[in-house]
Amino acid sequence: MADTEATGDTPEPPGSSAVVTEETEPEPESESTPELEAGTAGLALVHHAPEHTHPSPAKYVGIAILLAVITALEVALYYITMPEALVVVLLLILATMKFALVAGFFMHLKFDSPMLRRVFITGLALAGVVYFVALTTLRVLI
Amino acid sequence: MQAALGHAPHTPAPGDHDYAVTGIDSRKLGMWGFLASECLFFGALISSHLLYRSRAPEGVHIPHDVYDIPYTSVSSFVLLMSSLTMVLALAAIQRNDHRRLRIWLLATAFLGTVFIGGQVYEFTVFTHEGLNLSSSVAASSFFVLTGFHGVHVSVGILWLLSLVGISLRGQLPAEKHLQVEIAGLYWHFVDIVWILIFTVVYLVPNTH
Numbered sequence: 001m002a003d004t005e006a007t008g009d010t011p012e013p014p015g016s017s018a019v020v021t022e023e024t025e026p027e028p029e030s031e032s033t034p035e036l037e038a039g040t041a042g043l044a045l046v047h048h049a050p051e052h053t054h055p056s057p058a059k060y061v062g063i064a065i066l067l068a069v070i071t072a073l074e075v076a077l078y079y080i081t082m083p084e085a086l087v088v089v090l091l092l093i094l095a096t097m098k099f100a101l102v103a104g105f106f107m108h109l110k111f112d113s114p115m116l117r118r119v120f121i122t123g124l125a126l127a128g129v130v131y132f133v134a135l136t137t138l139r140v141l142i
Numbered sequence: 143m144q145a146a147l148g149h150a151p152h153t154p155a156p157g158d159h160d161y162a163v164t165g166i167d168s169r170k171l172g173m174w175g176f177l178a179s180e181c182l183f184f185g186a187l188i189s190s191h192l193l194y195r196s197r198a199p200e201g202v203h204i205p206h207d208v209y210d211i212p213y214t215s216v217s218s219f220v221l222l223m224s225s226l227t228m229v230l231a232l233a234a235i236q237r238n239d240h241r242r243l244r245i246w247l248l249a250t251a252f253l254g255t256v257f258i259g260g261q262v263y264e265f266t267v268f269t270h271e272g273l274n275l276s277s278s279v280a281a282s283s284f285f286v287l288t289g290f291h292g293v294h295v296s297v298g299i300l301w302l303l304s305l306v307g308i309s310l311r312g313q314l315p316a317e318k319h320l321q322v323e324i325a326g327l328y329w330h331f332v333d334i335v336w337i338l339i340f341t342v343v344y345l346v347p348n349t350h
Contacts, residue, residue, distance in 0.1 A: 057233050064226035071222060075215045078345050088346055095341035098222075099334055106229045107330045108323075113166050116174045123178020127185035140192050 054108055063105045070094050070101075173324045177331045184335050187290060188342055191283040195348060198278030205284040206348040208271045210264070217260040218340045221295075224253035225333045228302075228326045238316040244306050247322075250329065251302040254295050261292050284343070291339060294332045301325050 055063075074094050077087055104110035109117050135141045164171065198204045231246035265285070268274075273281040305325055308314045314321065 054233070054236070057230055060226060060229050060233070064223060067222050067225075068219060071215065071219055074341060074345055075211065078211055084347050091341050091345050095337055098337045102225055102330055102334050102337070106225050106333075107327055113164075115164055115166060116171065119171065119174045120178050120181075123175075123181040127181040130182070131185045131189040135189055135192060138193055140189075 054111055055105060060105070063101055067098055067101055070098050167320060169324055170320065170327075173327050177327065180331060180335075184287075184291070184338075187283075187287040188338065191280075191287045191343060194279040194283045195343075196280060198280045202278050202281075203271055203273055204278065204280040204348070205268065205273060205343075208268055208273065209344055210267070211344060213260070214264070214340065214344055217257055217264075218336060220253050220260070221257045221333055221336050224250045224257070225330050227253060228329045232319065232322050232326050235314070235316055235319045235322050240309055240314070243314075243322070244309050247302050247306050247309070251299045251306070254299045254302070254329075258292055258295055258299070261288065287339065287343065291332070291335055294335070298325075298329045298332055301328065 074091060077090055077094075080087075103120070109120065132141065195206065196204055227246045227249040231243050231250060234240075234242035234246055265288075268281075273284075275282050275285050302325060305314065305322060308321075
């Protein structure tokens with residue numbers, strides 16, 4: 001413990017997934033030169049992006065209960081007599097909510113790097129647009 | 143150059159080679175890229191089923207005629223809950239709790255196996271009703287879509303069981319939690335795809 005304090009190393013807290021590799025030695029103030037700026041920029045790139053804290057297990061259970069309730073609502077909608085268009089819209093809204101809850105909380109998309117979000121949403125949006133256009137053209141949707 | 147920088151060179155920590163210039167572990171970035179491509183893959187299968195789901199020769203059932211919604215709802219619920227056990231497995235390894243990691247991984251694999259068992263039973267019932275891969279375009283598109291999803295779940299189960307084996311051999315320390323996280327991403331995605339299949343294929347009324 002004393003060694004840890006002496007070296008300034010702090011153990012990673014349990015549950016944390018932080019992977020930041022900051023230099024522990026204080027950096028001396030020095031003159032800023034183009035070479036220095038380029039060098040520090042390069043170093044900054046190899047520093048790992050900080051990850052945010054993930055939700056607690058209790059929160060995961062809460063999300064799962066919410067998902068179960070939404071699923072029950074979906075099944076109930078299947079049996080309730082109402083205009084078909086309304087049923088389809090409500091079902092799609094509920095499915096989108098479930099999708100967002102799993103991706104956002106269980107897959108940590110809400111907490112991780114925005115780049116991961118962009119990568120996934122690009123594929124998702126591309127698929128959505130391509131198949132929406134295809135199914136609309138073939139008169140399946142509208 | 144180093145003198146000009148005024149501080150010690152960056153010495154990569156173990157595992158640093160896995161980090162791209164983006165600052166994100168390349169394995170994790172790669173998995174998200176793969177999942178993005180899977181959106182297109184399953185999108186094509188879902189779309190083709192929507193296109194063909196009513197096309198069958200006269201007198202031959204279409205899948206919608208023989209769906210057992212209460213049964214499939216329970217099956218969907220089981221897969222949904224497997225996402226909870228999967229994320230609890232990740233939380234366990236991040237707490238360095240290896241016993242719970244293995245329990246939750248096994249629970250996830252078990253729930254996945256229950257889902258696959260349910261799907262096999264459903265396929266058997268459908269076959270007895272006269273539906274098979276070649277009975278109609280509607281049945282064919284249904285079996286291809288749900289079958290490919292089932293294959294994904296099966297691959298996930300094998301992946302989870304292999305993680306349990308690696309953990310039992312003591313080769314899955316808390317620092318390697320990313321291995322569990324990446325398996326989890328795959329598993330949750332398979333769950334997400336089923337969320338869409340369950341809604342679009344099973345629950346949305348078929349009036350065409």
